Amino acid sequence: MTIMKRLKNVSLMAILVFFASVASVKAQDNAEGEQIFKNNCSTCHAVTDEVVVGPGLKGISQRRPIEWIVTWVHNPQAVIASGDKYAVDLYNKYNKAQMTAYPGYSAAQITSVIAYIDAQVTAVVAPVAGAVVAGAAPAAGSSNGGMMQYVMIALLGVMVLVLVALLSIVSSLTKLSTITPDSIEGQKIPLLQRIAENGKKLTANSAFKTGAALLITLLIGKATLDSAYGIGIHQGYAPEQPIQFSHKLHAGQYEINCTYCHTGVYKGKGANIPSANICMNCHNAIKRESPEIQKIYRSLEKDEPIQWVRVHNLPDLAYFNHAQHTNVGGLECTNCHGEIAKMEVVQQRSSLTMGWCIDCHRKTEVNAKGNAYYDKLVELHNSETKEPLKVQNIGGLECSKCHY
Ligand code: HEC
Ligand code: HEC
Ligand code: HEC
Ligand code: HEC
Ligand code: HEC
Ligand code: HEC
Structure with a gap:
């Protein structure tokens, strides 16, 4: 007994133990491959035929043997340098764009990425899933x-x-x-x-x-x-600020223009965060007794700038210019920042990933009206194709435009 x-x-x-491992392996096949893809590859690749920076990866498992894919992902430049004809042709076809090397991923992890891509292809057959895949990519996060x-x-x-x-x-x-x-x-x-x-x-x-x-x-x-x-992507980030400054009150209710405080936003690279002096234009008279306003006075007395916590922050390797987008491109702040004028506390609404920038550059038409600089370009473009002139056609997908 x-x-x-x-x-x-x-x-x-x-x-x-058996059930636990079966379940976790299954979840990993789907979820790990998806995570790796979304966090690394989706900046340059779609799971469809669509070209982002690199080729669409639909059907890649039929196109290339898995060993080749693993070697490629570990070090694309080495494969090209070895004279592999397929790789060299591909490299030339994509204007010698260099794919990032991922020596850190195991063969099993890369296989799980390919399994995820294959699963998406079957999912595309269903119309709803297809729509998600097509519009999806990076900003969609990991809800799936x-x-x-x-x-x-x-x-x-x-x-x-x-x-x-x-x-x-x-x-x-x-x-x-x-x-x-x-x-x-x-x-x-x-x-x-x-x-x-x-x-x-x-x-x-x-x-x-x-x-x-x-x-x-x-x-x-x-x-x-x-x-x-997910580390490094801060969508939804809304830190507490040293002074309870409300955009909803200032930009919303009192309709103070964004440029009144963010003086650089139509002129230069940075939008600028206003100094305490700008607050004083009004607050030397308004709400003097408020403890929050007292903090502004203290900052000026001590000659110490207010320590605002930065919300949006691209890594140093990327170059972004506000004037190019607001002034030349004619975009609204809401296109990228959401409804700031309704926010009590500023929150980062967009992912700010490379895929996010690229996605918009592929979709958005250049605002060429009344801009003599573009006249010749538009003429040339229209003689070649009926497609409207998009940001990608003026070089918006070139690595060097966004990377120093
Ligand atoms: C910075 C952009 C970029 C990133 C990130 C990137 N790739 Fe690529 N990839 C490319 C480019 C561009 C090519 C085309 C070849 C070339 O120009 O080097 C390519 C080619 C490929 C190919 C061959 C495609 C074919 O049609 O034969 C595979 C497979 C591939 N990449 C997988 C991946 C995987 C998996 C990841 C993520 C772990 C990834 N790539 C991340 C840019 C990128
Ligand atoms: C009265 C001055 C004032 C006005 C008007 C104003 N802002 Fe601000 N803004 C600030 C201050 C101060 C901060 C820093 C504190 C914070 O994040 O709330 C800030 C922060 C921001 C940030 C986040 C900056 C970061 O750290 O990433 C964005 C985005 C922003 N403002 C957009 C706008 C937009 C869009 C408008 C117009 C609809 C606007 N602001 C109007 C003063 C102003
Ligand atoms: C163009 C005028 C103007 C500017 C510039 C301005 N404010 Fe205000 N602010 C107001 C008005 C109006 C109110 C609402 C006063 C009320 O509720 O009676 C207010 C209210 C506030 C309050 C709420 C105070 C409370 O206790 O209710 C804070 C905090 C504040 N502002 C901070 C700032 C800061 C920080 C800056 C500079 C970045 C700034 N303001 C710039 C006009 C301005
Ligand atoms: C095309 C997208 C886009 C548009 C349009 C846009 N911004 Fe931004 N904004 C960004 C990005 C990206 C950053 C982060 C920049 C960085 O970290 O270098 C940013 C950062 C900021 C900051 C933080 C300070 C700084 O300069 O980095 C403020 C304030 C700001 N934006 C205000 C505005 C206002 C006001 C408008 C509208 C007049 C606006 N933005 C329009 C993308 C945009
Ligand atoms: C429209 C602007 C834009 C273009 C074009 C662009 N990038 Fe990026 N790239 C970014 C931004 C913004 C980031 C930082 C955000 C992020 O990591 O996703 C970035 C990040 C990267 C990173 C770091 C990724 C990481 O996870 O840290 C690499 C590598 C990179 N880009 C390579 C390239 C290459 C190669 C090309 C050309 C084929 C290219 N980029 C084209 C905007 C761009
Ligand atoms: C909401 C759409 C949108 C987003 C998001 C966006 N851009 Fe742009 N971008 C544009 C438009 C529109 C233009 C064209 C402006 C013009 O007419 O010159 C442009 C132009 C550019 C250019 C100049 C391209 C050239 O060849 O002249 C650079 C560089 C650039 N963007 C970088 C970025 C970076 C980096 C990001 C992400 C951090 C980003 N953009 C996000 C819409 C966008």
Whole structure:
């Protein structure tokens, strides 16, 4: 009997570990590949035929053997330098654009990216999923991956419940087969109640506890990994500021022009954050007694600038110029920042990833009206194609335009 019990414990452990690993591997196939793709590749590649910076990756698993893809992703320049004809042709076709090397990803991880791409191709057949894929790419975040994870966790939960029920039945049957006065007593208890009782015993079972602990560790580990992948993208970031300055009040209710404070936004690269002196134009008279306004006075007295916390922040490797977009391009602040005039606290609404910049450059027509600089370009462009002149046609996808 003790041997039976031990056997049962061991098999219980084995089954639990098996289910946990099956579930996590499945979730990983989908979610890890998706995460890696969205955080690295989607800046330059679509999962469709569409060209972003590099070729669309639809059907890549049929086009190239997986070993080639792995070698390529690890070091594209090395493959080109080796004289591989396919790679050299591709490189020339894409104007010698250099793909980033990813030596850090294992073959299994790269395979999971390809599996994710293949899965998207099948998903495109369904119209709804197709729309998501086409418009999707980088800014969409990881809501999709998140969903998958919840489904996997739910499935896992169901599996564990089924397991508990099955084991209870097994142990009830074992009891039935050993006829002692005790167990005859047991037979009179209704089946459901017996299952419930056995369930309670099961939770006290140490093998079950170990299994559950293992499972939870696996899930937490995965969640941590996933959030680590998201580091660097700050969409939704809305830090607390040293003074409770409200755009909703100033730009919204009092309709103070954005340029009154952000003086550089139509003229130069940076928009500028106003100095305390600009606040004083009004606040030397308005609401002097407010503790928040007192902070402005203190800053001026001590000659220490107000320590505003920066919300939007591109990495140094990228170059962005406001005047080019607001003044020349004729874009509104809301195109990139959302409805600032309705925000009590400023929040970053766009992802600010490279894919975000590129996506807009591919879609947006150049605002050429009344700009003599573009007349010749527009003429030339119209003689070649009926497509409207987009930012990508004036060099908006060239690496050197955005990277020093
Ligand atoms: C900075 C842009 C960029 C990034 C990021 C990037 N690629 Fe590329 N990729 C390219 C370009 C451009 C090419 C075309 C060849 C060339 O010009 O070097 C290419 C080619 C490829 C090819 C061959 C495509 C074909 O049609 O045969 C594969 C596969 C590929 N990339 C996979 C990836 C994967 C996977 C990632 C993410 C881990 C990634 N790339 C990230 C720019 C990029
Ligand atoms: C009265 C002055 C004032 C006006 C008017 C104003 N702002 Fe601001 N803005 C500020 C100050 C001060 C900050 C820094 C504190 C903060 O983030 O709230 C700021 C921050 C911002 C930021 C975030 C900067 C960062 O750190 O990334 C954006 C974006 C912004 N403003 C856009 C706008 C837009 C768009 C308008 C017009 C609809 C506008 N502002 C009008 C004073 C002003
Ligand atoms: C063009 C005029 C103007 C400028 C410039 C201006 N404000 Fe204001 N501010 C106002 C008005 C009007 C109110 C509303 C006063 C009221 O509620 O009676 C206000 C209210 C405030 C309040 C809320 C005070 C409270 O306790 O209710 C804060 C905080 C504030 N401003 C901070 C700033 C800061 C910081 C700057 C500079 C970046 C600034 N303001 C620039 C006009 C201005
Ligand atoms: C094409 C997109 C785009 C448009 C349009 C745009 N911004 Fe920005 N804005 C950005 C980006 C990207 C950053 C981050 C820049 C960086 O970190 O170098 C930024 C940063 C800022 C900042 C922080 C300070 C700075 O200069 O970095 C302020 C303030 C700001 N924008 C205000 C505005 C206002 C006001 C308008 C409208 C008149 C506007 N922006 C229009 C994309 C845009
Ligand atoms: C329209 C502007 C734009 C163009 C064109 C552009 N990039 Fe970028 N790139 C960015 C911005 C913005 C970032 C920073 C945000 C991010 O990491 O996604 C960036 C980031 C990068 C990074 C760092 C990625 C990382 O994860 O840290 C690399 C590498 C890169 N770009 C390569 C290229 C190459 C190669 C090309 C040309 C094929 C190119 N970029 C074209 C705007 C651009
Ligand atoms: C909402 C759409 C939009 C977004 C988002 C956007 N841009 Fe642009 N960008 C434009 C438009 C429109 C122009 C054309 C302006 C003109 O007429 O010269 C442009 C032009 C440019 C140019 C000059 C291109 C050339 O060949 O003259 C650079 C560089 C640039 N953008 C960088 C960036 C970077 C970096 C980002 C992301 C941080 C970004 N843009 C995000 C719309 C956008």
